[in-house]
Amino acid sequence: MRSDRQHRAPLGLKIAAAAGLLFLHLPILLIFVYAFTTEDKSYQWPPPGYTMKWLGITWQRPDVWESLGLSVRVAAISTAIAVVLGTLCAAAVSRWKFFGRETISLLVILPIALPGIITGIALRSAFNLADIPFSTWTIVLGHATFCIVVVYNNAVARFRRTSASLIEASMDLGADGFQTFRYIVLPNLATALLAGGMLAFALSFDEVIVTTFTAGQQATLPIWMLEELVRPRQRPVTNVVAMVVVLVTFLPILAAYYLTRDGDQIGGHGK
Amino acid sequence: MTARTAVIGAGRAGIAGRLSDIFWRNPRIMLALLLAPPLLWLGVIYLGSLFALLIQSFFSIDEFSGLINHEPTLKTYRELLVPANLDIIIRTVSMAAMVTVGAAIVAFPIAYYAARYATGRWKALFYLGIMLPLWSSYLVKVYAWKLILAKEGIFNWLIGKLHLTWLLEAYLQMPLIGGNSLSVSYTGTFLVFLYVWLPFMILPVQAALERVPGTLIEASYDLGASPRQTLRNVILPLALPGIIAGSIFTFSLTLGDYIIPQIIGSSRLFIGQAVYAHQGTAGNIPLAAAFTVVPVVIMGFYLWTAKRMGAFDAL
Numbered sequence: 001m002r003s004d005r006q007h008r009a010p011l012g013l014k015i016a017a018a019a020g021l022l023f024l025h026l027p028i029l030l031i032f033v034y035a036f037t038t039e040d041k042s043y044q045w046p047p048p049g050y051t052m053k054w055l056g057i058t059w060q061r062p063d064v065w066e067s068l069g070l071s072v073r074v075a076a077i078s079t080a081i082a083v084v085l086g087t088l089c090a091a092a093v094s095r096w097k098f099f100g101r102e103t104i105s106l107l108v109i110l111p112i113a114l115p116g117i118i119t120g121i122a123l124r125s126a127f128n129l130a131d132i133p134f135s136t137w138t139i140v141l142g143h144a145t146f147c148i149v150v151v152y153n154n155a156v157a158r159f160r161r162t163s164a165s166l167i168e169a170s171m172d173l174g175a176d177g178f179q180t181f182r183y184i185v186l187p188n189l190a191t192a193l194l195a196g197g198m199l200a201f202a203l204s205f206d207e208v209i210v211t212t213f214t215a216g217q218q219a220t221l222p223i224w225m226l227e228e229l230v231r232p233r234q235r236p237v238t239n240v241v242a243m244v245v246v247l248v249t250f251l252p253i254l255a256a257y258y259l260t261r262d263g264d265q266i267g268g269h270g271k
Numbered sequence: 272m273t274a275r276t277a278v279i280g281a282g283r284a285g286i287a288g289r290l291s292d293i294f295w296r297n298p299r300i301m302l303a304l305l306l307a308p309p310l311l312w313l314g315v316i317y318l319g320s321l322f323a324l325l326i327q328s329f330f331s332i333d334e335f336s337g338l339i340n341h342e343p344t345l346k347t348y349r350e351l352l353v354p355a356n357l358d359i360i361i362r363t364v365s366m367a368a369m370v371t372v373g374a375a376i377v378a379f380p381i382a383y384y385a386a387r388y389a390t391g392r393w394k395a396l397f398y399l400g401i402m403l404p405l406w407s408s409y410l411v412k413v414y415a416w417k418l419i420l421a422k423e424g425i426f427n428w429l430i431g432k433l434h435l436t437w438l439l440e441a442y443l444q445m446p447l448i449g450g451n452s453l454s455v456s457y458t459g460t461f462l463v464f465l466y467v468w469l470p471f472m473i474l475p476v477q478a479a480l481e482r483v484p485g486t487l488i489e490a491s492y493d494l495g496a497s498p499r500q501t502l503r504n505v506i507l508p509l510a511l512p513g514i515i516a517g518s519i520f521t522f523s524l525t526l527g528d529y530i531i532p533q534i535i536g537s538s539r540l541f542i543g544q545a546v547y548a549h550q551g552t553a554g555n556i557p558l559a560a561a562f563t564v565v566p567v568v569i570m571g572f573y574l575w576t577a578k579r580m581g582a583f584d585a586l
Contacts, residue, residue: 009388010498016380021397023377024404024469027415030425034418043421045428085309092305096298104306107313114570115527117543118321118563121550125327125560126320145317148309176283177291199406206408209530212547225410229417229534242411253406257399 028246035243040236058240067224074136074220075204078143082200083193085144086151094159111146119146120213127214134216142214143207147200154196154260155189162188195259198252206249221245328560339557347557351565356545360565363542366457367525370464371472371518377465378472378517379510385473386480401477405470413534416463420454420535450537460536467531468524472517479513480506515577522573526566542566 009017035054037047058064089108093101111119123142132138166188170180208222215223221241228238283292294301330339331346350356385397404412419426430439443449443456450456483506491501529543540548542562549559 009384013380013384013388017384020377020381020469021400023466024400027412027419027466028404028407030418031411031415042423043418044423045418045425081312085312088305089309092302096302098302104310107318108309111313111317113523115523115543115563115566117527117529117546118324118567119317121546121559121563122320122324123316124550125556126316126323129323141316145313148313171295176288177294178287202406206406206410208410209528222408222410225414226530229410229414238414242408242414245408245411249407250403253402254399257402261395 031239031242031246034239037236037239043235054236054240058237058244061237063219063224064221064237064241067219067221070136070218071205071221074139074143075201077136077140078147078204079197079200081140081144082147082151083197086148086196086200087155087189087193089148090152090155090159094156095164108149108152112149116146116207116209117213120210123210124213134214134218136218138214138216139211139218139220142210143204146207146210147204150199150203151193151196154192154199157260158189158192191259195256198256198259202249202252206245324560324563327556328564330557332555332557337554347561348564350558351561356562359540359542359545362539363526364569366461366464366541367522369461370468370525371521373461373465374469374472374521375476375514375518378469378476379514382473382477382480382510382513383506386477386483387485401470401473405474409467410530412467413463413531416459416466416535417454420452420459420462422452422454426453454535455537457537460532463531463535464525464528468521471520471524472514475516475520476510476513479510479516483509512580515580519570519573519577523566523570526569 033047034043036050036052037044038049038051039047086108089104093104119142123138123145127134127138162185166184167180170184171177175183206222208220208226211220211223212226219227225238225241225245228234232238283289294304327339328347329343329345330341331344332338333340351360381397381401385394385401389397418424421427427439430436439453442458443452448456448458450458453459453462487505487509488501491505496504527543529541529547532541533544542565546559546562549555549562
C-alpha cells in the first residue's frame with residue numbers, strides 16, 4: 001500500500017521529527033534533574049550538586065499533603081459523576097437516532113471546546129448569583145462538567161464496536177434488561193470505561209484554570225503549584241512536587257493506552 | 272402452537288422484569304431516562320451558567336458607586352473598543368495566530384514521519400511520545416519553561432557555552448519581540464504557548480496524513496514531480512483539513528489562556544488576564560463577561576470557516 005515505507009525517510013525529515021520530539025520531552029526531563037539539585041535559592045544550571053533530602057522534606061509538608069488529598073478527592077468524585085453521566089449519554093446517542101442527537105454531542109464537547117476561563121467565570125458568577133458558598137463541591141461541579149466528554153468519547157467508540165444483536169440475543173434467551181446490562185453490556189464496556197475514567201481522573205487532577213474560579217480558599221495541588229509559580233518561596237519542594245505530578249499523570253495515561261490500544265482511540269483529542 | 276404464543280405473550284416476572292418489558296416496548300421512555308441526568312447536568316449547570324454570564328455582559332457598572340446597573344445596555348461592549356482594551360484583543364489574537372502557524376510548522380515533520388515511515392514499535396513509541404506530553408500536567412510544563420528561561424537557567428548557560436550571547440542580546444534589542452530577557456518577552460510567551468499546545472496540532476495532522484493514499488504519492492513521482500513538488504501540490508493540500516483541525520485547538524486554547532502570559536511574558540495583558548482582573552479585584556463582572564464573549568465570537572467564526580473547509584472530518 002504505502003510504497004514509500006520501503007524507502008528510507010529523507011535525512012532532513014528525520015532530523016526535524018527527532019528535534020520536534022526532543023523539544024516535547026526535554027523540558028519534562030529537566031524537572032527530574034531539578035528535583036535533586038542542592039541549590040535552593042535559584043534555578044541555577046548546571047546544578048551545583050545532587051541530593052535526595054528534598055524528597056524527605058516534601059514528604060513532611062502538611063500543606064502539600066492537604067492539597068494532594070483535596071485533588072484526589074475532587075478527581076475521584078468528579079470521575080465517578082462523569083462515568084455515570086458520560087455512559088448514559090453515550091448509550092443514548094449510540095443506540096438510537098433521534099432529533100437533536102448532534103446537538104447533544106456538541107453540548108458534551110462544549111465545556112472543553114470553549115476556553116476554560118469562560119467555563120470558570122460562568123460558574124463563578126452563577127455561584128455568586130445563587131449564593132452558593134465555595135467548597136469542595138463547587139470544584140467538583142466544574143470538574144465533572146468537563147470530564148464527561150472523555151468518558152463519553154471512550155464509551156461511544158466502544159458502543160459502536162459492540163453489535164446490537166448481542167443485546168437482542170440476550171433478551172431472546174430470557175434475560176431482562178437489567179440482567180442484560182449486568183452480564184452483556186457492562187463487561188463489554190468495562191475497559192473503555194476504565195480508560196475513560198482514568199483519563200477523566202488525570203484531567204481533573206491537573207485542572208487549574210476552572211479551579212481558580214470555583215475553589216474559594218481551598219487549594220488543590222495545581223492551585224498550590226500556581227501560587228509557587230507566581231511567587232516562588234520554596235523552590236526545592238516545588239521541584240519535587242512537579243516531578244511527582246508528572247509521574248502520577250503518566251501512569252493512568254500508559255494504562256489507558258494499553259486498555260484501549262486494540263481498536264478504538266484514547267479520547268485524547270481535545271483535552 | 273399454543274406453547275409458542277405463551278412464550279411470546281408471557282411478560283417477565285417481578286418488578287425488574289416488568290420494568291424491563293416496558294423499556295423494551297417503549298424505547299422512548301428508556302431514551303428519556305438515559306438522557307435526563309446528563310442533559311440536566313449539562314443543561315442546567317453548564318448552559319445555565321453560560322447564559323447567566325452572557326446576560327451580565329449587557330449590564331453596566333456605575334463608575335461612581337462601582338455598583339452593577341441591571342438595565343440592559345450595550346455600554347459595556349462599547350468599552351471593549353477603547354484603545355487599551357482593543358490593544359488587548361489584537362495582542363491576544365495575533366499571539367494566537369503566531370502560535371498556530373508555529374505549531375503547524377513544528378508539528379508537520381513529526382506527524383509526517385509518524386504517519387508514513389514509523390511502523391510497529393516505532394509507531395507505538397511515536398504515539399506515546401505525543402500522548403505523554405499532551406497529558407502531562409499543564410502547570411508542570413509551564414514550570415519547566417520557567418526553569419529553562421530563568422536568567423541562571425539552562426538556556427542562557429547553553430548560549431554562553433556556544434559563545435552566542437551577542438546574538439541573543441541583539442535579538443532581545445529588537446522592538447516588540449525582544450525585552451529585558453527571554454522570560455519577560457513575547458518570544459518567551461510564544462515559546463511556552465507553542466510547547467504546551469504542540470501535541471494538539473500533531474494528532475489531527477497525523478490523522479489526516481494517515482489517510483493520504485500511498486499510491487497518490489507514487490503517481491506524483493511517476494509523473495515526474497520532484498519531492499518538493501509532491502509535498503507542495505499533493506501532500507500539503509490533503510493535510511490541510513488536519514492542520515485546520517489542529518489550529519482550532521491551538522487558536523482557542525491560546526485565546527483563553529491567562530496563566531502562561533502571567534508567568535512568562537511582559538506585563539502587558541492578554542484577554543484571559545483581562546477577564547481575570549476585571550472579575551476579581553475590580554469587581555467589574557459586566558466587562559469581564561463582555562471580554563469572554565470576544566473569544567467565543569472569534570471561535571464561532573473560526574469554526575464556521577473550518578467546517579466549510581472540511582476540517583471536522585479530520586478530528
